[in-house]
Amino acid sequence: MITTEPRIDIQPIGTSRIATTDLENLKFGRVFTDHIFTMDFVDGAWQRPVIRAYEDVAMSPATLVLHYAQTIFEGMKAYKNERGEVSLFRPQANIARMNRSAARMAMPAIPEDVFLDGLKELVKMDAAWVPDGKDAALYIRPFMYADDEYIGVKPSDGYRFAIFICPVRGYYQEPLRVKLELEYSRAFPGGTGAIKCGGNYAGGLYPSMLAQKQGFHQLLWTDAMEHKYIEESGTMNVFFIIDGVLTTPSLDGTILPGITRDSILQLARDKGMPTAERKVSVEEVLAAAKAGKLNAAFGAGTAATIAPIQAIGHAGGVIDLPEPGADSEVMKIGAMLDDIRRGRAEDKHGWMVRAS
Numbered sequence: 001m002i003t004t005e006p007r008i009d010i011q012p013i014g015t016s017r018i019a020t021t022d023l024e025n026l027k028f029g030r031v032f033t034d035h036i037f038t039m040d041f042v043d044g045a046w047q048r049p050v051i052r053a054y055e056d057v058a059m060s061p062a063t064l065v066l067h068y069a070q071t072i073f074e075g076m077k078a079y080k081n082e083r084g085e086v087s088l089f090r091p092q093a094n095i096a097r098m099n100r101s102a103a104r105m106a107m108p109a110i111p112e113d114v115f116l117d118g119l120k121e122l123v124k125m126d127a128a129w130v131p132d133g134k135d136a137a138l139y140i141r142p143f144m145y146a147d148d149e150y151i152g153v154k155p156s157d158g159y160r161f162a163i164f165i166c167p168v169r170g171y172y173q174e175p176l177r178v179k180l181e182l183e184y185s186r187a188f189p190g191g192t193g194a195i196k197c198g199g200n201y202a203g204g205l206y207p208s209m210l211a212q213k214q215g216f217h218q219l220l221w222t223d224a225m226e227h228k229y230i231e232e233s234g235t236m237n238v239f240f241i242i243d244g245v246l247t248t249p250s251l252d253g254t255i256l257p258g259i260t261r262d263s264i265l266q267l268a269r270d271k272g273m274p275t276a277e278r279k280v281s282v283e284e285v286l287a288a289a290k291a292g293k294l295n296a297a298f299g300a301g302t303a304a305t306i307a308p309i310q311a312i313g314h315a316g317g318v319i320d321l322p323e324p325g326a327d328s329e330v331m332k333i334g335a336m337l338d339d340i341r342r343g344r345a346e347d348k349h350g351w352m353v354r355a356s
């Protein structure tokens with residue numbers, strides 16, 4: 001049985017680094033706030049969590065995660081509303097997904113109440129770091145890794161779970177050019193495509209690098225068996241508006257169940273827009289584009305939120321899509337999401353969880 005000592009040992013730092021940090025010119029994921037939450041799993045039990053100064057980690061060269069990638073993570077955000085209050089967006093959904101990732105990677109579940117308390121406390125302590133301005137947020141990175149000093153292949157006995165925060169602005173600076181990937185695969189049936197483990201991302205680096213050399217930002221991943229159906233785009237879920245229907249690949253075990261994905265579908269249904277979650281073939285998307293019925297395409301994820309796709313590269317050439325204007329369905333859904341996060345619209349689904 002997993003036991004926990006939930007009370008967090010809080011050790012605030014003396015002097016914040018914020019005064020010497022440029023919050024105006026942030027590069028995504030390169031700036032870190034003052035504190036980190038950590039909790040270790042030792043002898044079958046989670047130990048007392050601590051929040052203390054963000055600092056480097058020293059580890060043995062034999063630490064298990066460095067060899068066999070037994071590691072998982074989450075990406076989530078906290079936003080400042082117009083009253084200056086900072087709230088997490090759907091943290092319970094990230095917590096549940098992290099624990100599904102943990103189960104698939106033979107790692108211990110994290111007690112949900114301790115996880116949520118840790119998130120709220122950490123965000124409250126570093127709330128001054130939320131930048132001002134459109135797209136500004138705290139990007140929160142919970143992660144867990146195997147920390148046994150052992151290079152035999154087995155699930156680790158010990159783990160470290162930690163949460164740190166990056167103040168961020170936008171992720172992509174421009175509409176995306178994506179390339180259909182018909183050779184390499186991101187995920188396969190029975191694999192780990194539906195969870196957030198480090199290996200999924202490492203395996204995508206080489207094919208993405210090849211696409212970047214050809215002038216694309218990212219890949220449009222297709223299924224591993226036939227390369228016939230579209231699955232994701234880069235590190236995001238993907239949506240198409242085909243003849244007015246907001247369409248996205250159904251979650252079949254190889255696709256990450258994105259929280260932004262789910263929120264977009266919900267908001268589209270709320271506003272009466274037709275939606276479809278189903279298999280989406282490459283052929284169909286190319287045919288819709290040719291017939292002028294592909295109204296828009298975009299990626300959706302925590303880091304990027306909504307990233308319009310401007311061009312799709314395929315064997316026969318490049319399809320150019322019109323840049324979505326402010327009155328396009330894509331931008332309207334993005335604005336609905338933003339209004340909830342900034343407290344300008346009613347939070348009907350109870351998505352925002354106050355931290356400060």
Ligand code: COI
Pocket residue numbers: 074075076201235301302303304
């Ligand atoms: C996210 O959108 O949170 C992701 O997981 C993408 C990330 C790897 C930066």
